Amino acid sequence: MKSYIEPEFIVERDDQKCIRCKVCINQCTYDTHYYDPEDDVIRSRDENCVNCHRCVVFCPTKAITIKRNTTRYTENWHWTQEVITAIKKQAESGGVILTGMGCDKPHYTYWDKILLNASQVTNPSIDPLREPMELRTFLGPKPDKLELELENGDVVLKTKLSPQLCVETPILFAAMSYGAVSFNVHLALARAAAQFGTLMNTGEGGLDKRLYKYGDHIIVQVASGRFGVSLDYLNVGAAIEIKIGQGAKPGIGGHLPGEKVTVEISRTRMIPVGTDALSPAPHHDIYSIEDLHQLIYALKEATDYIKPVGVKIAAVHNSAAIASGMVRAGADFIVLDGVRGSTGAAPKVIRDNVGIPIELALASVDQRLREEGIRNKTSIIVSGGIRGSADIVKAIALGADAVYIGTAALVAIGCTLCQKCYTGKCPWGIATTDPWISKRVNPDIAARRLVNLLQAWSLEIKEMMGGMGINSIESLRGNRSQLRGVGLTDTELKILGIKMAGE
C-alpha cells in the first residue's frame, strides 16, 4: 500500500560545508543519510528522520540543519497535522499508535501558574553560600511521637523507628527499566546516585548482577510481570517499590517486544531470549487494598522488615482515596506519577488522555492524608515531568517529600525528546538494547553529567529556600504559605490549597 504520510522533517545540508566525512551516515540509526558515489554527495531520506539531532551535534563542520516540514495539510484548530497524520497511519497499519516520553499536549502545567515567596525586611533571607542549608531527606514512616529516656545522664531514644531511606537531596532517579534503557544508562544512574548520595530505581525489568554493588543506592521495583524478582534482587535493594501504575499509561500493562529481549535482558528479567515481556495491567494478586496489604507484607516478610516497601500509582481521579488506602495497607512511601509521566513505549492515546496533573494529585493526596492524621505514616514522592529546581521546590511546598526525575535525567545524558524510544534504535544509545548503539553512552561521562545536574539543582533549591528564609527542607515541606497562584480559578486554588497572588 502506498503510504500517504509525508516526512515530518527535512534535512538540509550545506554542501559548501560538507566534507563527505560520513559521520552523519554512521551516527544515524534510522538510515536517513547515504553517500552517492556517482555525484560524490551525501543525500538524505527525509521520511526516516526523527529530528534527534545526533547528526547535527556530531557533524564536524556543522553542515546539517533539520527543519520541520513546512508543507502542511490545510489544517485547522480542530483537524491538526498531528490528527490527520495519525488517521492516515492507522488506516495504513490498523495498529495502535505507539509513542515514547511524556504527554506533549498543552494540558495545564500548574507549576507555571504557581509563584514562590521570598523574605523582605522581616524574617530575613539566608545566604546559602555562608549558612548551612539542609537538603538531607529521610523517606519512610515517622513515629506519632518520640519517647526519650535518661540513662546515665544520656538521652536515649526509646521509640523504635521504622526503616528509613536517607538521601542528600530530595531528587531521586525515576524507574526506568533495563530493556527500556541501555545497560550503560542503568550503570550511569547507579554511579551518579551512589556518588551524590541519592537513589536510582530499577524499573520493572530487574537488576543486572554487575550493579548489585550499588544496591544501597537502588530501589528495586516489583511489577505485575515480576520480571527478575528473586530473593537476591529483593535483598540487594535499599527499598522495594511495588509498581501499580505509571503516569504515561495508567491502567494498562507494559509490553517489552521480543526483539528487545537480548541475552543480557533475558538474564536480568529471567525469561527466555526473544519472547515478549508482558506485564499484565493489574497485579493478579492485587484486586483490593487488602490484597495490596498482603503483597506489601509478603515483601516485608521476605526481607525481614529491614527496608521500606513503597507503592507507585499513576495520578488519577481518586488518587487521594487510594493513597489513604495505600498508607493503611502499610506503604512506607507512596509514589504519585502524573499525566506528564514518561515512558519507553505507550499507546499515544493513553499517554495523552489518561491521568491528572501531578500538582493537583499531590495537593489532594497530601491534604487527605493530613485530614486523616496519617501523613506521618508515609513519605510522598512525586514524578511526571519535573523539569527543574523550581518545580521541585513547588512540589515540596505542596507536600511532597521528594521527587523522581526520569526525562530530565535522560536529557542530561543526551536525550532530545524525539519520542521514538519504542523503536529501540535511540541514536543517543539511551533507549536501546542494541549493544553497538548502547556504547554511545559512556557511563563515566553520563554519571558525571547526572551528578552535575543534581549539584546544580540542589544549589538552586538552596538559593530559593534561602530567599524564603528557610534553611531546612523539612521546614519547606507542605509549607503552602510560600506559594501563590496566578491565573487560576477559585476551584484550582482550593484544590492546590494556595492563595491567589496579592492575597
Next chain:
Amino acid sequence: MKPSKRLEQDSIRDDVAIINAEGMHYRDLNFLIKSNSNSVRRIDIYNVDGQRYIGTGLKSNIELHLYGTPGNDLAAFMDGPTIYVHGDAQDGVGNTMNNGKVVVYGRAGDIVGYSMRGGKIFIRDDAGYRVGIHMKEYGNQKPILVIGGTVQDFLGEYMAGGILVVLGLTLKDRETCKAKFVGTGMHGGIIYFRGQLSHTGKEVKVTEIEKDDVAVLRPIIEEFCNHFNLDVDTIPLKEFKKLIPHSTRPYGKLYAY
C-alpha cells in the same frame, strides 16, 4: 508477643523440630521458621490456622510439614524448601517462587503459582481462579504445577513458560471442565489438560499429545501419584490434550510504528 529466636531444645529430636502454631501471629511463626531453617532438617508445625506467608522468602533446604490450614502467599518468593501441607491451602501458593516444592494434601485457592519461575507444586484436589498465571521459565528453571482436580477460569493466563498439568480427577463421568478463558494471553510454556475444555483463549491452540509429550508427562504424573498414593494406571496419558500458544509474540502486530 516477642518472638523467641531459638526453638526450645526439647522440641528438637533427630534434626526434626516441632512447633505448636496455635494462636501464633504469622510474624512470630515465620521468624521462628526462618531463624532455624539452616539448623534443623525438618520442622513439623501443628495447629496451623490461617497464618500467612509461611515459607515466604525462605532460602534453605529445609522440609516443612504443616498440619492445618496455612494462609495466603504460602511459599511466596521461596527458594529451595519443601513444604507439605496436610490440609487445604489458600490463595497465592508459590507466588513468584524461585525454587523448591509444595505438596498440598487437599485443595488450594486462587492464583496458585503466580509468576513462579522454578520448583514444583502439587495440589491433590481442586484449585481456584487464575492458576499458573504468568508462570515463566528461565535457563534451567522450568516450573511444574500439577492440579489433581479441576480449576476455575483463566487457567494459565499470560503464561510465559513452564509446565502446567490439570488431571481432572474430581470431575465425575467425563464431565467437561467449566473453566473459561483457559490460556488467555499465553505466550510460552505448555498446559496438559486431561478431559474436555469448554472454552480457551484465542492465543492458544489445542492439540493431541505426541511421543515427546509422553516423556515429559509420565514422570510428572508418577511423582504426583507417589505423593498422593494413587495408581498411575488410573490416569491414562492418552486422555490428555496439549495447549500451546500460537506465538511467543501474541501482541507483536498490535502496534503502528
